[in-house]
Amino acid sequence: MNMGEHDVIVLLLALATLLATGRALGELARRFHQPAVLGEIVAGLLLGPTVLGRLAPEISAWLFDDGPSAVVRAGFGQVAVCLFMFAAGLEVDLSTVLRRGRAALSVSISGIAVPFAFGLGAAWLWPTVLGGAPGVAPLHFALFFATALSISALPVIAKTLMDIGLFRSDLGMIVISAAIVEDLAGWIIFAIILGLIGGTGTAHGVPLTVALVLGFALTMLTVGRWTLNRVMPALHAYLSWPSGVLGVVFTLALLGAAASAWIGVHALFGAFMVGIAVGDSRHLRGRTRATIEQFIAAFFAPIFFASIGLGVDFVRHFDPLLVAVVLVIACAGKVLGCGLGARLGGTAWRESWAIGVAMNSRGAMEIILGLLALQAGIIEERMFVALVVMALVTSLLSGPIIQRILRRPRPRRVADLLSPRAFLGRLSAGDAAGAIGELATRAAEAARLPDAAVIAAVAAREAAMATGIEGGVAVPHARLAGLGTPIVVVGLAPDGIDFGAPDGQPARVVVLLLTGEDDDSAQLELLADVAHVFAPVDSAAHAARCAGYTEFLAALRTGSAKP
Amino acid sequence: MNMGEHDVIVLLLALATLLATGRALGELARRFHQPAVLGEIVAGLLLGPTVLGRLAPEISAWLFDDGPSAVVRAGFGQVAVCLFMFAAGLEVDLSTVLRRGRAALSVSISGIAVPFAFGLGAAWLWPTVLGGAPGVAPLHFALFFATALSISALPVIAKTLMDIGLFRSDLGMIVISAAIVEDLAGWIIFAIILGLIGGTGTAHGVPLTVALVLGFALTMLTVGRWTLNRVMPALHAYLSWPSGVLGVVFTLALLGAAASAWIGVHALFGAFMVGIAVGDSRHLRGRTRATIEQFIAAFFAPIFFASIGLGVDFVRHFDPLLVAVVLVIACAGKVLGCGLGARLGGTAWRESWAIGVAMNSRGAMEIILGLLALQAGIIEERMFVALVVMALVTSLLSGPIIQRILRRPRPRRVADLLSPRAFLGRLSAGDAAGAIGELATRAAEAARLPDAAVIAAVAAREAAMATGIEGGVAVPHARLAGLGTPIVVVGLAPDGIDFGAPDGQPARVVVLLLTGEDDDSAQLELLADVAHVFAPVDSAAHAARCAGYTEFLAALRTGSAKP
Numbered sequence A, B: 001m002n003m004g005e006h007d008v009i010v011l012l013l014a015l016a017t018l019l020a021t022g023r024a025l026g027e028l029a030r031r032f033h034q035p036a037v038l039g040e041i042v043a044g045l046l047l048g049p050t051v052l053g054r055l056a057p058e059i060s061a062w063l064f065d066d067g068p069s070a071v072v073r074a075g076f077g078q079v080a081v082c083l084f085m086f087a088a089g090l091e092v093d094l095s096t097v098l099r100r101g102r103a104a105l106s107v108s109i110s111g112i113a114v115p116f117a118f119g120l121g122a123a124w125l126w127p128t129v130l131g132g133a134p135g136v137a138p139l140h141f142a143l144f145f146a147t148a149l150s151i152s153a154l155p156v157i158a159k160t161l162m163d164i165g166l167f168r169s170d171l172g173m174i175v176i177s178a179a180i181v182e183d184l185a186g187w188i189i190f191a192i193i194l195g196l197i198g199g200t201g202t203a204h205g206v207p208l209t210v211a212l213v214l215g216f217a218l219t220m221l222t223v224g225r226w227t228l229n230r231v232m233p234a235l236h237a238y239l240s241w242p243s244g245v246l247g248v249v250f251t252l253a254l255l256g257a258a259a260s261a262w263i264g265v266h267a268l269f270g271a272f273m274v275g276i277a278v279g280d281s282r283h284l285r286g287r288t289r290a291t292i293e294q295f296i297a298a299f300f301a302p303i304f305f306a307s308i309g310l311g312v313d314f315v316r317h318f319d320p321l322l323v324a325v326v327l328v329i330a331c332a333g334k335v336l337g338c339g340l341g342a343r344l345g346g347t348a349w350r351e352s353w354a355i356g357v358a359m360n361s362r363g364a365m366e367i368i369l370g371l372l373a374l375q376a377g378i379i380e381e382r383m384f385v386a387l388v389v390m391a392l393v394t395s396l397l398s399g400p401i402i403q404r405i406l407r408r409p410r411p412r413r414v415a416d417l418l419s420p421r422a423f424l425g426r427l428s429a430g431d432a433a434g435a436i437g438e439l440a441t442r443a444a445e446a447a448r449l450p451d452a453a454v455i456a457a458v459a460a461r462e463a464a465m466a467t468g469i470e471g472g473v474a475v476p477h478a479r480l481a482g483l484g485t486p487i488v489v490v491g492l493a494p495d496g497i498d499f500g501a502p503d504g505q506p507a508r509v510v511v512l513l514l515t516g517e518d519d520d521s522a523q524l525e526l527l528a529d530v531a532h533v534f535a536p537v538d539s540a541a542h543a544a545r546c547a548g549y550t551e552f553l554a555a556l557r558t559g560s561a562k563p
Helices: A004-029 A036-047 A057-064 A067-090 A094-125 A138-150 A155-161 A172-196 A207-240 A243-265 A267-279 A285-306 A322-346 A350-357 A363-375 A382-408 A433-445 A450-463 A520-533 A538-544 A549-557 B004-031 B036-046 B057-064 B067-090 B094-125 B138-150 B155-162 B172-197 B204-236 B245-265 B267-279 B285-310 B321-343 B348-357 B363-375 B381-406 B430-448 B451-464 B522-533 B540-543 B550-557
Strands: A423-426 A478-480 A486-496 A507-514 B423-426 B479-480 B487-496 B506-514
Touching: A004 A036, A004 A067, A004 B204, A004 B245, A004 B267, A036 A057, A036 A207, A036 A363, A036 A382, A067 A243, A067 A267, A067 A285, A067 A363, A067 B004, A094 A138, A094 A172, A094 A350, A094 A538, A094 B057, A094 B363, A094 B430, A138 A172, A138 A363, A138 B036, A155 A172, A155 A285, A155 A350, A155 A363, A155 A382, A172 A207, A172 A267, A172 A322, A172 A350, A172 A363, A207 A243, A207 A267, A207 A538, A207 B550, A243 A285, A243 B004, A243 B155, A243 B285, A243 B363, A267 A538, A267 B004, A285 A363, A285 B245, A285 B285, A285 B451, A322 A350, A322 A382, A322 A423, A350 A382, A363 A382, A382 A538, A423 A433, A423 B204, A423 B363, A433 A450, A433 A507, A450 A507, A450 B267, A450 B285, A450 B430, A478 A520, A486 A538, A507 A520, A507 A538, A520 B138, A538 A549, A549 B204, B004 B036, B004 B057, B004 B067, B004 B285, B036 B285, B036 B381, B067 B245, B067 B267, B067 B285, B067 B363, B094 B138, B094 B321, B094 B348, B138 B172, B138 B321, B138 B363, B155 B172, B155 B348, B155 B363, B155 B381, B172 B245, B172 B267, B172 B321, B172 B348, B172 B363, B204 B267, B245 B381, B267 B423, B285 B363, B321 B348, B348 B381, B363 B522, B423 B430, B423 B550, B430 B451, B430 B487, B430 B506, B451 B479, B487 B540, B506 B522, B506 B540
Parallel strands: A423 A486, A478 A507, B423 B487, B479 B506
Antiparallel strands: A486 A507, B487 B506
């Protein structure tokens, strides 16, 4: 069987459709501060039998069910999921776990044990509701279901914590460390279950498969990790950069994947373990890591996750009772398990519940686990649909609930508050007082306050202390009574205006900030954001040359205006 | 047909083998200052029927000829070559062409016309030696052969010029602009030939195919380019970065590829055109461009180029007479055509020949063109082998010959001159004189000169003018009579030693340079290299904390010591 011209066209169009729809809905999810994988999965629902297959079955069949191109797409998906798990492994930082020791261990052990027990119990109690695929031993199904409830999604959890500014906090580090341990344990347990179930048919037999899985994992976490860390400087020193080191780590990822497929567990397990071993090296350059993660997140991940929905009709296999039961058991087991674990580890009650909720995100990991179980014949479509829904719902709820528990709103950012109206472009004034006048007038209009009052408040603050900061930026500001949402107005001064900055540079970008008198944190958050955005050398000078609002916003969002 | 577990293992191992061998030999080629693609092609020869197929036919068959995994690998190769051509298109900077106007146009027109005429003439004169595949009209074959001689390889040419430090010179810019025009014209002509040959069988007919190819190319170069440049800031401003903009450009690349496959010319033509349109936007961030190019160069390109050798036995189809004829005609046509064109454009004779030789590199482009012609049945294996050999030989010779013509050696770099013996690690001295003493003693040993003389020479230079430069680096140096190869010795001072730098920072890295009294350029080249390597903020401070020689060399090579 070979690819004809027609097959090439179908393959390219299918990949383009999956990528475009996946990225577009992923972007929409991010807009609502949700992980991109949520949108990517939904894209698959739209393109697969659930929606497009119902509305326009001939288009769906032409794009996705055609002979050789479908085989290639499936193979491409195999490579894509291995690379995705490799990138997920890169994010696992084992030294964080070691530093957090007791608290992390307590959360993760209890966070695995409680949902695992819930899962085993439920599978035994309600075999008719939950039940595995016909022909699968009840014990095997129960073990799978218990594992599926125990796993959590490190990338989603990390993203949620970053979004609400908790990633580098004590609480954040406990959550991340516990999630690492759970991920690791969960995948090893699942690999063993796959070995158990396939065991009768595989070349190795059950005990050998289990031994090989544990041996492979342990080797990668010890010898593999140590060796890679030792070799990494030599890779940078003696190979061309970055293609030398990239070539080596991708080769290792593919070999690890092949090894775990040979053992009899899925290829992605090996790629994940190699990712952990590589990512833990302190010699791996940040730039190399970013190239890998960004390319995989933008190309392979959307194509893979959107493909998942192509195989299953989510409406036909939607079993409301099953979905409800899975969702309740999953949330109860995880939140209770991790919450109690955190409390036992010495965390206060409120933070313990926040940890429990944070760990409840299932995200991409749950869905991949479910897909493998579906392909291995352990579960039927209705359970797969229930697991996907559970993964999506737990990921959706995690962020908002933590914010509510900790009463911690998302930090405000200048880029989110700016609008075309609030962007003045080039200022006509040549001195600080004039610039403040122009900016404050526009700000007063937006705040529906009298011009004179706003100008006076900002000028008074400026007189008390000059607001020029390092790098050619000034941030005149004031706190005003009765103001709700903070107001940001930006003006550019390519020739520079003296705002008395400590480094003596004139300001080329002037950001006026008005915040409410009773909003203690807004001003600090926005000042920190401005300083962060314009930290790269020359970024203010570049931003000052932007031709309009969109270009300036692009400069803010990409962290530097240098094209 | 579906992928079983066995097929997944074979697919992963085949990809890993291609990637590892391709990267390893690519690295070896780079070591000899040759483009990586040379090594990648040779890797394919080793793994395919030419070598491995002879030595161990069962291993070769198991890895590469197996059912579904071979189909997936072929489809993967299709996607890989499209992405590679997309990345090649990104490098095409049309504004460079416009700026160089006359000279570039003169080189490229004559550089296409002369080899094209040579090719047409040779194909008519020696049909028995050159001859196309049976059943192909002689005119079609002659047109293909003429195009194959006219095309040149932009990425290889750019790399060669960078290696010898000519990329940003006047000569370099003329060469690059001419190569851009030739690439563009060559691919459009080839696309039209593919349309002509397939024309009788395609849906569109010949005139429509030609019109569609020209229309597609013109649209991408005008409307497409303009629209993308306009939209780019909005992509950065309103989508997450960099995955938003990456997702959009990859989708466009796949759609462009599908469109040109539908027109009836190969998919890679469309991807290349989209690459040009995207790459020309001045709003595309350098970081985004680097992520795309690095990932593709390290992952897709080696797999694709190494796969080429899998299909053809280069020994059996090696026809010495044909190889010699193709090589001679190709070199004569290109060097004469471009050389005369440059002379007519107003360049001096010596530089004109250098331009002709630079343009003679055929590299990856020729090989892709040959592969497409082989797949389309226009040529037979023996002509494909001759074209590949010609591409490899012209790429190999280009750099060394230009250096000889222009009498321009490769600029020397600190990283190439350093050795474990010349790396002292932490200096014990706490002041400049002591540091110079330690470094000069080791340098004297390497130069086989008396210690005292070397120390005195360096100290005298230091006394005349302090050698601390910005960013925490010092470069004490001296020129000595009778010294051949320059000598570099490095010492680290994490706590800093005052070398009177203009920014007041103490030196944390001290690089001692000894050069020959009659070698005018060495000292300047090495000083410039040190300044360049340690330009990023804090890089000297990071490098000073390196644990040993390999880590320090890694820091030098990756341009910054920050991990």
